[in-house]
Amino acid sequence: MSGKIRAVLCGCGGICKAWLNPIAGFNDIEMVGLVDLNLESAEKIKQEFKLENAVTGTDLKAVLKKAKPDVVFDCTIPLAHPDVTITALKKGCHVLGEKPMAESMKAAQKMVKTADAKKKIYAVIQNRRYMDNIITYRDFIKSGEMGEITTLNADFYIGAHFGGFRDVMKHVLLVDMAIHSFDQARFISGKDPVSVYSQEFNPKGSWYAHGASAIAVFEMTDGVVLTYRGSWCAEGMNTSWECDWRAVGAKGSCLWDGGEKIKGQAASNAEGFFRTQKDFNLPVEKKLVHTGHAGLIREFVDCVKSGGTPQTICHDNIKSLAMVHAAVKSAETGKKIEIKI
Numbered sequence: 386m387s388g389k390i391r392a393v394l395c396g397c398g399g400i401c402k403a404w405l406n407p408i409a410g411f412n413d414i415e416m417v418g419l420v421d422l423n424l425e426s427a428e429k430i431k432q433e434f435k436l437e438n439a440v441t442g443t444d445l446k447a448v449l450k451k452a453k454p455d456v457v458f459d460c461t462i463p464l465a466h467p468d469v470t471i472t473a474l475k476k477g478c479h480v481l482g483e484k485p486m487a488e489s490m491k492a493a494q495k496m497v498k499t500a501d502a503k504k505k506i507y508a509v510i511q512n513r514r515y516m517d518n519i520i521t522y523r524d525f526i527k528s529g530e531m532g533e534i535t536t537l538n539a540d541f542y543i544g545a546h547f548g549g550f551r552d553v554m555k556h557v558l559l560v561d562m563a564i565h566s567f568d569q570a571r572f573i574s575g576k577d578p579v580s581v582y583s584q585e586f587n588p589k590g591s592w593y594a595h596g597a598s599a600i601a602v603f604e605m606t607d608g609v610v611l612t613y614r615g616s617w618c619a620e621g622m623n624t625s626w627e628c629d630w631r632a633v634g635a636k637g638s639c640l641w642d643g644g645e646k647i648k649g650q651a652a653s654n655a656e657g658f659f660r661t662q663k664d665f666n667l668p669v670e671k672k673l674v675h676t677g678h679a680g681l682i683r684e685f686v687d688c689v690k691s692g693g694t695p696q697t698i699c700h701d702n703i704k705s706l707a708m709v710h711a712a713v714k715s716a717e718t719g720k721k722i723e724i725k726i
């Protein structure tokens with residue numbers, strides 16, 4: 386496919402600006418349609434981003450018919466993702482959609498099947514893979530300098546007052562947020578999930594209706610253990626949105642605060658109760674031309690043009706989603722759950 390890619394964006398709420406800002410800087414994407422259940426939201430975005438040629442509407446099918454796009458960007462709420470994605474795929478469009486794929490594995494599997502049947506790309510926004518620091522951290526762990534990874538700990542403590550769909554959503558932390566952290570854990574460790582035991586709770590003082598906090602222990606492939614402790618209603622001493630990480634290897638450990646700070650140590654001798662520790666030298670390497678949403682949108686559009694496969698293709702991303710739904714099932718049943726994709 387050559388020339389400009391025609392795109393329709395569905396869901397003109399909070400996150401859509403994180404898409405339209407970078408898109409404005411890509412001269413090979415033409416926004417030809419905007420859809421929202423609330424027409425005013427679509428019109429407002431049309432004006433703000435000066436998208437004079439974009440068709441607006443409340444019904445995706447009708448806008449697709451008029452705008453004839455190559456791709457659909459799904460920025461709707463999680464509950465709407467299956468319908469929006471399947472409608473777009475069936476109309477012959479490639480889809481890049483917001484996380485999480487779906488609120489159930491059954492719905493996500495149907496989305497993957499539809500993408501396969503229609504021979505279209507369906508990829509998911511996991512913008513945290515497109516950060517310079519996570520790549521430095523992942524590459525260091527992969528280098529083997531701290532020995533083979535055995536343990537990964539992720540802590541997420543944020544007091545976020547959103548309002549809107551999250552306030553009433555079931556399993557809000559695990560389904561709407563932990564998908565990012567679980568996908569990061571797969572990216573950092575290079576391991577896939579095997580089983581999980583989790584406990585979910587809505588602590589005293591929570592301003593969410595359900596499941597604002599959770600603790601989960603995953604077994605990953607090659608015996609790696611991943612722990613996740615998270616809360617979306619934690620005031621004070623917040624972590625970054627990207628989590629606080631500790632990776633332990635056979636020879637050393639490495640920490641990342643989710644921001645600029647990465648530091649690690651390993652024993653430098655083989656004697657004494659406590660071995661002498663030497664610091665790893667970990668320069669933060671700037672590698673990416675486009676980061677976050679911009680990085681993934683760029684990769685997706687390049688793949689649509691060249692026939693390539695984005696790294697967050699649905700066939701891979703469903704493994705991160707499986708971690709979410711297994712953690713939910715474990716919390717609901719009180720049992721350790723095997724993760725089958």
Ligand SMILES: NC(=O)c1ccc[n+]([C@@H]2O[C@H](COP(=O)([O-])OP(=O)(O)OC[C@H]3O[C@@H](n4cnc5c(N)ncnc54)[C@H](O)[C@@H]3O)[C@@H](O)[C@H]2O)c1
Binds near residue numbers: 395397
């Ligand atoms: N990747 C990230 O870092 C990140 C950050 C925030 C939100 N998100 C994700 O983005 C998605 C949207 O979140 P938000 O905060 O923008 O929510 P929001 O409620 O602000 O916006 C969602 C919009 O979608 C519209 N909508 C809902 N169902 C629709 C449908 N069937 N057809 C057309 N429009 C529909 C709503 O009217 C609303 O305007 C969620 O999946 C969320 O998890 C991702």
